Amino acid sequence: MSNPTSSRCAACKYLRRRCPQDCICSPYFPSNDPQRFAYVHKIYGASNVGKLLQQLPERARFEAVESLYYEALCRIQDPVYGCAGIVSWLQQQIHDVESEIAKTRAEITVFLNSNISISELNTQHPQTDDMGMENLSNKHKGPL
């Protein structure tokens, strides 16, 4: 038994074949979205998609088709690198942000250390071996 011509799934419409009741593509390639199957077919081929879906449990097939569609779209947009280019770009982003975090944390450490040094200088007696500081302290204290 096959579906009437008007309710063929997008895959069977594209491939110009009858759409059986148990068509494996039918739940995931509705007839109102022909481009979805066209992209997936262009990159993977209908038979490979069918084989892949058959190897998966039914509950996982929708996600699998979604990911195939996304990857096919990426490959059509970027025929050289496809999805791998996005992976590469994200890895570079991670590296850049990690470097920025390390740099920022180093700056925080510098700030905190400089704050500690200044507060220590304010509370301790001035050092005598530092001429500049000795003169300054003498100015504040007045002549001996």
Added chain:
Amino acid sequence: MAGGSNSPCASCKLLRRRCAKDCIFAPYFRPDEPKKFAIVHKVFGASNVSKMLQELPVHQRADAVNSLVYEASARVRDPVYGCVGAISCLQNQVSQLQLQLAVAQAEILSIQMQQPHQQQQEQEPSLLLPSPSMLSSLQTDHQDIDDDKSSTSLLLSSAANIINNNQLNLSGQYFGFASSVVNVVQDPLKRESLWI
């Protein structure tokens, strides 16, 4: 040209056909790497790969083959999500790291604003520094800066502002991503080399 003087390339071996001198696969699927072609053929199909390579200039085909091998490997490892699973994982990592960066930058801001009399070193322009308008809005909106509670909320609101101003439109970046040369790429899940 066929790989080696007499031996067919890996694709022609697997497909059991004569390896022509101008075989499109021969430069990229050497006879000693049968698994490489096997995995690409399993996922994409030899004819689809051939069509893809034919549409590309010769100098880009090696990179295209390597990316196809990577995607096919990811799909074999994870038949449901393939490469998209790796992308999702990396996206999460980027988001978390951006949050950490925003918090760290907000902390610097907080320290700087608590020490206004100290000589402030000029910072080099950075893409991730808050804008002057954000700084002035923070100073006018949070007067009791010495209070612990308001300092914490200042830190969090500063972080949120920085994130909002610097949030990457990742979905837009995906589909508008321009090809670039990749020197070293590692699989995020298994840390193996992308380019086999």
